[in-house]
Amino acid sequence: MKISELPGDEDSGPTCRTYVFQNESHTLGNALKCIINRYEDVDFCGYTVPHPAESKMHFRIQTRETPALEILKRGLKDLEKVCDHTIDLFQKEVKDFSKT
Amino acid sequence: MPQLEEKPRVLLEEFRLKNAPNDYGMADEKWNFKKFVKKFRIVIVRMDNFEMEFDLIGMQPAFANAFRRLMLSEVPSMAIEKVMIKNNTSIIQDEVLAHRLGLIPLKADPRLFEYRPEDATEGTEFNTLEFSLKVRCSVNKNQPKDSYRAEDLYENHSVYSSQIKWQPIGNQASVYKEADICPVQGDILISKMRPGHELDLQLVAVKGIGRDHAKFSPVATASYRLLPEVTLTKEIKGSEASLLQSCFAPGVINIDSEGKAYVRDARYDTCSRNVFRYDELKDAVILSRVRDHFIFNVESVGAMPPNIIFVEAVKILRDKCKSFLDELNKFN
Numbered sequence: 001m002k003i004s005e006l007p008g009d010e011d012s013g014p015t016c017r018t019y020v021f022q023n024e025s026h027t028l029g030n031a032l033k034c035i036i037n038r039y040e041d042v043d044f045c046g047y048t049v050p051h052p053a054e055s056k057m058h059f060r061i062q063t064r065e066t067p068a069l070e071i072l073k074r075g076l077k078d079l080e081k082v083c084d085h086t087i088d089l090f091q092k093e094v095k096d097f098s099k100t
Numbered sequence: 101m102p103q104l105e106e107k108p109r110v111l112l113e114e115f116r117l118k119n120a121p122n123d124y125g126m127a128d129e130k131w132n133f134k135k136f137v138k139k140f141r142i143v144i145v146r147m148d149n150f151e152m153e154f155d156l157i158g159m160q161p162a163f164a165n166a167f168r169r170l171m172l173s174e175v176p177s178m179a180i181e182k183v184m185i186k187n188n189t190s191i192i193q194d195e196v197l198a199h200r201l202g203l204i205p206l207k208a209d210p211r212l213f214e215y216r217p218e219d220a221t222e223g224t225e226f227n228t229l230e231f232s233l234k235v236r237c238s239v240n241k242n243q244p245k246d247s248y249r250a251e252d253l254y255e256n257h258s259v260y261s262s263q264i265k266w267q268p269i270g271n272q273a274s275v276y277k278e279a280d281i282c283p284v285q286g287d288i289l290i291s292k293m294r295p296g297h298e299l300d301l302q303l304v305a306v307k308g309i310g311r312d313h314a315k316f317s318p319v320a321t322a323s324y325r326l327l328p329e330v331t332l333t334k335e336i337k338g339s340e341a342s343l344l345q346s347c348f349a350p351g352v353i354n355i356d357s358e359g360k361a362y363v364r365d366a367r368y369d370t371c372s373r374n375v376f377r378y379d380e381l382k383d384a385v386i387l388s389r390v391r392d393h394f395i396f397n398v399e400s401v402g403a404m405p406p407n408i409i410f411v412e413a414v415k416i417l418r419d420k421c422k423s424f425l426d427e428l429n430k431f432n
Contacts, residue, residue, distance in 0.1 A: 003427050021424070027169040028420055034162035038131035073428055076421045081133055082163060083418035086156075087411055089142050093154075094407045097144040 006058065017061055017068035024057040025049055032059065035082075036075040041066045109329070112387040114376040123391070145395075152406035155327070156394045164324055164394045170413035171322040173310035176215075177403050178208040178229060180315075184302035190237075192291045197301075200291075201233075202315045204261050205284040205401040206305055208276075210318070211412075216306045223304060225270030229281060231303040232267055235259050237293035257293055262286030264303065284402030318409050320399040327393035330366040331386040337361070344381055347374040367395070 006018035021028065029047035036045040044062040061068040109120040139158035146153040156164055183198040192200075208229055216227040223230070237256045250257050261283040268276070291299065310317030330352060336344050341361035345353040354364040371389070375381045398406040 001427070003424055024420075027166050027174070028417070030162045031160075031166040031417070034160050035131050038129065040130060069428065069431065073425060076425045076428070078131065078133060080418050080421040080425070082136065083414050083421065085137055085140070086142075086163075086167075087414050087418070089140065090154075090407075090411060090414070093142045093144050094147070097147055 014067040014069065015063045015065065017072075019059045019061075019072060021057040021059060023055045025055065026057075029057045029059060032075050032079055035078050036061060036071060039071060039074070042071060045071075107393070108391040109388045110326070110391055112371060112373060112389065114373060114382070120388070147407060149405045150400050150402065152396075152398045152400075152410075154396050154398075154410075156324075156396060158392050159394060160392075161394075164396075166417060167410065167413055168322050168324055168396070170416055171319050171398065171409055172317055174416050175318050175409055175412045176210040176307050176309050177316050177318040177401070178206045178210050178213060178305050178307050179313070180204065180206070180231070180303045181306045181308065182304040184304070185300075186302065187298050187300040190291050190293045190297040190299060197291065197299075201301075201303060202313070204264075204288055204290075205403065206281065207279075207284050207403055208281045208305070209403060210307050211404075212276075213307045215308075223269070223306070225268075225272050227306060228269065229272075229305040230267045230269055231264045231305065233259070233264050233290075233299055233301040233303060235263055235293070236298045237295050239295045254293075254295055259290040259293065259299060260286060261288035261290060263290075318401055318404055318412075319406070320401050322396070322398045322409075324394040324396045326389035326391060327395055328366045328369040328371050329386075329388045329390060330363045330369060331388070332361065332363060332384060333386060334384045335360060336381070336384055340380060343378060344375065344385070347372075347378070347381065 002022045004020045004022075006020055009016050009018065026047075026049065029049070033045055033047050036042055041063045042061065043064055045060065047057055047059045049057050059072070061071050063071055108123045110123075111118045111120060136158075141155075141157040143155040143157065144152070145155065156167075180202045183194075183201055185194050185198070188194055188197060190197075206229070213229075214227045216223060220227075235256050237254055240253055240255050243252050247253070264283060266278050266281050293299070308316035330348065337359050341353075341355050341359060344361050345355060347353075348366075349369045351364060352366050352369045353361050355361050371387065373387065375385050375387070396410075398410060400406045400409060404412070
């Protein structure tokens with residue numbers, strides 16, 4: 001499993017969760033945090049790499065109402081959309097540039 | 101200065117950096133994909149097979165940094181990973197030699213190969229490239245009489261990367277051409293030898309990523325900086341104009357026929373704050389950088405052109421998101 005839930009949030013309802021990403025670091029963490037932090041319902045979102053020698057990333061989400069899992073999924077979808085748009089636009093620009 | 105209000109800026113003052121007063125920080129606005137698409141622009145400035153310069157405009161720094169990090173450490177490339185040393189009587193130690201060989205960039209396109217499984221003992225034609233390097237240094241029999249130059253006295257006294265021979269395994273010889281597999285540069289000096297010294301090596305190259313070892317990084321450099329801007333707030337003439345010109349990188353400030361200084365192009369300014377050393381110029385200039393205008397410089401090592409490397413980097417981030425989404429959908 002590349003992603004799991006950190007224990008300890010069982011009593012706080014579905015709106016607070018810390019997810020553990022295996023083999024990820026600031027690359028995904030910061031980009032994802034940047035999107036999720038801007039969502040309407042999110043109270044807090046942050047990430048940490050607890051130890052530089054372990055390739056793990058902890059990702060914390062706290063919301064008012066929406067379940068944290070839903071927010072995380074939405075964040076990943078939005079990041080995917082950003083990537084797709086960047087690829088399309090970049091390839092179009094490269095094509096235009098090579099023509100001239 | 102109407103344009104000053106539109107873009108988010110950071111001002112470079114004499115002793116500090118200051119955000120523009122109308123800039124509430126890009127972190128405050130709500131996420132809106134449509135707005136992002138509308139604002140986001142890419143401009144390609146320079147591009148060839150090895151180097152590229154392009155601008156990402158209207159992007160969050162987190163994304164720009166993610167792309168940079170991905171290019172450096174997650175885009176794969178092929179490199180020599182194992183060196184079987186049958187004979188090494190040169191003065192360079194086995195482990196140092198193996199390390200040097202690992203750092204030689206190979207032309208092989210990593211997209212055509214697979215990762216070698218961690219538990220695999222034997223490589224297959226799909227995930228491994230094999231090379232050999234067999235060189236022996238000897239005395240040059242027909243050396244000119246009164247020359248003491250090493251290249252006249254000895255044969256094979258310098259070992260270059262062009263002497264690495266590709267040994268196709270399985271079907272490889274019919275699929276790839278040697279010119280597409282060999283080292284990018286043929287003139288990389290590997291070792292120097294004297295008569296009697298000999299190298300007999302078997303090299304194994306695999307696909308890997310820069311996070312594991314820098315030799316797998318497909319870029320020599322991948323970096324970004326913010327677009328500099330220089331604004332003159334009052335007229336500067338005569339000797340002051342040439343003083344102003346000398347404060348910036350060449351080409352930033354020009355002087356017109358009337359001796360008046362004007363900003364020609366601040367893009368390649370080094371953003372040194374030399375102007376602030378002169379009291380007469382201090383108040384005539386505003387130095388700033390545009391906070392969402394990233395100038396990327398990507399320099400390829402040679403296996404893939406830089407535009408492909410960037411696209412591969414973004415694809416990796418997208419695929420990461422996809423695979424995590426798939427896993428989350430199975431979660432509950």
